[in-house]
Amino acid sequence: MQDAGSGWALEVEDLTVAYADQPVLWDVDLQVPAGVKMAIIGPNGAGKSTLVKAAMGLVRPVAGEVRIFGRPRESARGQIAYVPQRATLSWDFPTDVLDVVTMGTYGRLGWFHRSGAVQRQLAEAALEQVGMTAFLRRPIAELSGGQQQRVLLGRALVQDAPINILDEPFQGVDAPTERAIIGVLDGLAEEGKTIIVVHHDLQTVPEYFDSVLLLNVRAIDSGPVSEVFTEENLRLTFGGRVGVLETREIEV
Amino acid sequence: MSPELEIVLIGVVTAVAAALPGTYLVLRRTALVSDAISHAILPGIVVAFFFTHDLNSPLLLVAAAATGVLAVVLIEALIRSRLVPEDASIGLVFPALFSIGVILISRYAGGVHLDTDSVLLGELAFAPFDRLVLNGVDLGPRALWTMGAILILNLVVIGLAWKELKLATVDASLAALLGFSPALIHYSLMTMVSITAVGAFDAVGSILVVALMIAPPATAYLLVDRFAPMLWLGAIVAAASAVLGYGVAFLLDVSIAGSMAGACGLFFLIAFLFAPRRGLLAQGRRRAVQRLDLGVRMLVVHLLHHQDTEAAEEECGLPRLHHHLKWSVGRTQQVVREAERRTLVERSGELLRATDTGRRLAEAAVTGEFLILNSASCKNRGPKLV
Numbered sequence: 001m002q003d004a005g006s007g008w009a010l011e012v013e014d015l016t017v018a019y020a021d022q023p024v025l026w027d028v029d030l031q032v033p034a035g036v037k038m039a040i041i042g043p044n045g046a047g048k049s050t051l052v053k054a055a056m057g058l059v060r061p062v063a064g065e066v067r068i069f070g071r072p073r074e075s076a077r078g079q080i081a082y083v084p085q086r087a088t089l090s091w092d093f094p095t096d097v098l099d100v101v102t103m104g105t106y107g108r109l110g111w112f113h114r115s116g117a118v119q120r121q122l123a124e125a126a127l128e129q130v131g132m133t134a135f136l137r138r139p140i141a142e143l144s145g146g147q148q149q150r151v152l153l154g155r156a157l158v159q160d161a162p163i164n165i166l167d168e169p170f171q172g173v174d175a176p177t178e179r180a181i182i183g184v185l186d187g188l189a190e191e192g193k194t195i196i197v198v199h200h201d202l203q204t205v206p207e208y209f210d211s212v213l214l215l216n217v218r219a220i221d222s223g224p225v226s227e228v229f230t231e232e233n234l235r236l237t238f239g240g241r242v243g244v245l246e247t248r249e250i251e252v
Numbered sequence: 253m254s255p256e257l258e259i260v261l262i263g264v265v266t267a268v269a270a271a272l273p274g275t276y277l278v279l280r281r282t283a284l285v286s287d288a289i290s291h292a293i294l295p296g297i298v299v300a301f302f303f304t305h306d307l308n309s310p311l312l313l314v315a316a317a318a319t320g321v322l323a324v325v326l327i328e329a330l331i332r333s334r335l336v337p338e339d340a341s342i343g344l345v346f347p348a349l350f351s352i353g354v355i356l357i358s359r360y361a362g363g364v365h366l367d368t369d370s371v372l373l374g375e376l377a378f379a380p381f382d383r384l385v386l387n388g389v390d391l392g393p394r395a396l397w398t399m400g401a402i403l404i405l406n407l408v409v410i411g412l413a414w415k416e417l418k419l420a421t422v423d424a425s426l427a428a429l430l431g432f433s434p435a436l437i438h439y440s441l442m443t444m445v446s447i448t449a450v451g452a453f454d455a456v457g458s459i460l461v462v463a464l465m466i467a468p469p470a471t472a473y474l475l476v477d478r479f480a481p482m483l484w485l486g487a488i489v490a491a492a493s494a495v496l497g498y499g500v501a502f503l504l505d506v507s508i509a510g511s512m513a514g515a516c517g518l519f520f521l522i523a524f525l526f527a528p529r530r531g532l533l534a535q536g537r538r539r540a541v542q543r544l545d546l547g548v549r550m551l552v553v554h555l556l557h558h559q560d561t562e563a564a565e566e567e568c569g570l571p572r573l574h575h576h577l578k579w580s581v582g583r584t585q586q587v588v589r590e591a592e593r594r595t596l597v598e599r600s601g602e603l604l605r606a607t608d609t610g611r612r613l614a615e616a617a618v619t620g621e622f623l624i625l626n627s628a629s630c631k632n633r634g635p636k637l638v
Contacts, residue, residue, distance in 0.1 A: 020334075056429055057428070057429075058425055058428060058429065077430075077431050078430075080429070082425075082426070082429055084423075084425060084426075088423060088425055089422060089423045090279070090421065090422050090423070093279055093421060093422045093479070094279075094473065094476065094477045094478055094479050094481075094482050095418075095422070095478060095479050096478070099479075100422065103415075103418075103419050103422065103423070103426060104426075106415055106416075106419055106430050106432070107429075107430035107431060109415070110431075111413075111416065111432070112412055112413065112416075114414065114415060115415065139477040139478075141477065155426075
């Protein structure tokens with residue numbers, strides 16, 4: 001499936017997304033090499049979630065193009081597995097952990113085909129990877145925040161996609177879950193999969209990731225952590241906004 | 253078949269047909285859309301009647317269902333404009349469409365069967381008089397055939413698109429990502445709701461369609477925690493409401509449709525109060541247990557803090573304990589009794605002391621094991637839906 005010629009797992013070109021007339025992303029260019037573990041960091045409202053949603057076609061851009069392994073996004077279905085923010089899912093739906101993770105297999109099944117024993121085994125294997133084997137039959141309404149996050153990760157794993165995008169997976173989870181998620185991501189990286197994580201904790205960027213995108217409506221810089229994750233760049237990403245806040249306060 | 257049996261049968265089939273799509277509406281938090289659709293179909297029926305002059309024409313069903321879907325489109329367009337809040341959009345669209353229907357009836361259709369009373373309440377009692385006759389053979393009441401066909405249609409759609417409907421309800425963005433257009437699924441469901449509402453409209457009227465669509469699934473939601481059982485239990489509750497409603501209407505000589513809706517409400521009320529895990533009483537009991545449990549842990553931690561200090565007599569003595577914990581005397585006695593029962597504390601004279609078991613519990617509470625305690629308290633989260 002992968003186009004060896006391009007070398008980029010994900011390419012974003014001149015991407016602009018606006019809600020009404022308010023640009024959330026402004027002319028963003030990004031090239032993600034296959035096999036990296038990339039963090040997307042930036043202040044609140046920088047457009048981090050919007051960028052990954054636009055990359056997957058969940059948000060419609062005003063302008064720009066997204067290519068996945070060198071092909072237009074529209075013709076590259078099944079290449080991206082997504083771990084959304086927890087609130088995306090209706091956790092009060094009456095079903096259990098195994099069923100939610102099995103939903104990750106629906107894409108391969110296509111319309112109207114029901115899931116069966118094969119899909120169940122895939123889901124069980126994914127749940128084992130995220131340490132949730134003991135909770136297969138637990139109703140999803142009864143899960144803690146960390147368990148919910150593990151379920152969403154399991155649902156992404158079962159899709160077995162070459163690109164995995166996670167939106168704030170460490171938000172509000174306990175320390176063991178954070179370690180478990182990192183373990184799973186490292187495993188995916190060893191398989192040569194590309195990992196893109198919307199992240200908010202600057203401290204852990206060098207430890208968890210090898211590349212980084214600094215985003216604040218515009219793409220400030222992206223590349224290997226060792227080159228791009230500099231004080232200068234962080235000030236460009238976060239500092240500007242602080243300045244705006246200060247002037248507003250003075251006006252008030 | 254006696255007319256009575258025919259009425260009950262039409263009621264049961266209508267109620268089950270309505271409860272099936274209603275289950276999705278309840279879980280998608282769009283219950284009020286059923287209200288909108290069941291009213292908005294009226295102008296469709298009236299306009300189609302102008303063209304066909306036949307209340308039994310299938311065209312009526314198609315036109316009415318189309319108006320129902322139109323109502324959904326208009327509501328969503330209003331919501332997207334961001335000029336009106338979501339619930340207000342529903343409240344704006346369906347009275348507009350419904351009033352068009354009412355005006356059209358009162359102006360042009362005064363003499364025919366379409367009158368405003370039957371629109372609101374249906375006329376199930378007269379349903380057996382309207383027969384489906386083919387080549388001179390009486391095949392039974394027409395409403396039974398119509399609703400039967402709609403019930404089968406709903407079963408087929410749900411059976412076929414089982415995983416798609418479920419996926420789009422649990423997580424629409426995953427559905428989109430996996431290539432199952434949530435918009436397509438949404439409008440298919442809305443079409444199903446519209447067709448069901450049109451069919452049920454004739455039997456039970458527009459207001460009571462809402463009761464049949466929403467109350468039985470909401471009842472089932474409180475009683476089970478898997479989707480398939482919720483769907484079937486909702487259908488069973490709906491059927492039982494139809495039977496019970498007819499019985500009450502027969503005994504008291506009151507409106508059949510009204511009694512059926514009342515029975516739906518009664519079943520919901522019973523589940524709301526007495527559901528084993530999610531009911532009001534079960535929740536109250538659980539909260540009391542949790543409060544007691546928390547009190548016991550607080551007591552043990554308090555004792556451990558002070559029991560080997562000079563202030564032990566003041567802090568751990570029964571007479572002053574309630575004062576230090578800022579509890580009422582009654583609650584303090586209750587918590588102490590419970591802690592003693594669990595052998596977490598022991599008493600020597602007036603002085604309380606945490607036991608070794610109590611010490612272990614307290615240590616567990618302040619180290620990593622709070623995670624397990626947390627997940628245990630999440631276990632029986634109440635319903636957020638209704």
